[in-house]
Amino acid sequence: MPAPPVAFDELPSGARTAIEAETGPILKIENITTGLNSSLSARAHTIGGAVFLKGLRTDHRWVWTQQREADINPYVTPLAPALLFHVIADGWDVLGFETIDGHHADYSPGSPDLPKVSDALRELASLPCPDIELRHAEQRLASYVPHPADADVFKGNALLHTDWNSHNVLIAGHRAHLVDWGWATRGAAWLDPAHWIIWLIAAGHTPVSAEKSVALLPAWTLAPPRAVDVFTHASANLWEEIAGSAPDDWTTNLLDATRLWQQHRNDRS
Template structure:
């Protein structure tokens, strides 16, 4: 089910009123078009400041991600923006967050943003996974592994963000802040760096250089090579499915990046077998 973007003014009147009950009178709004997972994505300007609004219709198949974001927020601030309110009204599920002033992370080779992203990922790796309902990494990837037992390699007790689209990483003067926690997952600690590698390749890194960036993270050092190989295969299957027979620019880029990484892992795996 595709997400159709709506402007604040197109919301039902009662939803707009419910939002202003939380924020105070809204002076103007700016629709944010960068997101992929929200129908409502806007910055609302009020006399007291700016609030970021995020919403989905309650009949959307991803609406559960709204509650996930609300549940996880107390455990991941200040790495994530603070949740100000959450309500359901007139067929809409709406979240309001403190607005963050920053730019989307630049993942390209040599970018000064990369150390800040690494530091944010390191901090996340040190965050205890809360005892709340979360998706399980092995279950999320079970449909994409070559052999069912391989999914067991992704099990763990670490808190993972998993969606390292650079639009979900905001760079501020103080570092990187992570947004869009709807797909937060429990799994092996090395999986977030592994997810990030594919985005780095899509941004222009070679697979070897992308892995060297991930190597700055202690959690990456815990990754067994066969498990990483299995993840690369599963990720390539996932992105190939997302791209479909007529990939758009975004999905095609991610599919190609995952293919590059898989080929690199296959080459490295062959070298390991020849030189045990």
């Protein structure tokens, strides 16, 4: 479930004071409501410029993702915005990032953003996986395959982002930037293109055109067809779990996209 939104002014005074000790006096706050993984999501305007803030209560079940983002940031900039500070105060865990002025990626067919996202996938694939604590793809997906051993096809030593929601991809100028690295994972290099395919289908692509969008990515060319089939099966089970008994429109769209891709893979085999 998404983290319930909290406006900056609703933070306890100790947390706000700790943040301003890093930013300097905040002149204006823009609260942002499009995030799913953070309770606090805001742009703070200061004398020195704008800072993007994201935070969770220290007792939130996903608060560990804050430290994950802090740990991985030095290894993924400039693909990702640079982390400026990390404060934990008065029951809140808050990250402050440089602000990127851009728009969320448009994944629809024919979008001029698509080549820029492909370039970001290439850039990410070229980065070494840092020797920090990361979840492993085969562990994350083991409960969604028919037999736990089936998840071995997801093993690898590539650095993966895994959450290709278009709101996590900012287009600025001629390049795409990736934000929200809390679910960074170690695994097979072809998995990030596979995750992106689901979002492309959800944005209106057919499974055939979505696969063509990643066909020239070196990481995708290494994907064993059988492993991709296993991934579509696991992803369908994952989104069915997320959807539950009363899915909203957003979740239903992702579940339908995953099932459509799974059916395409089944028909082809």
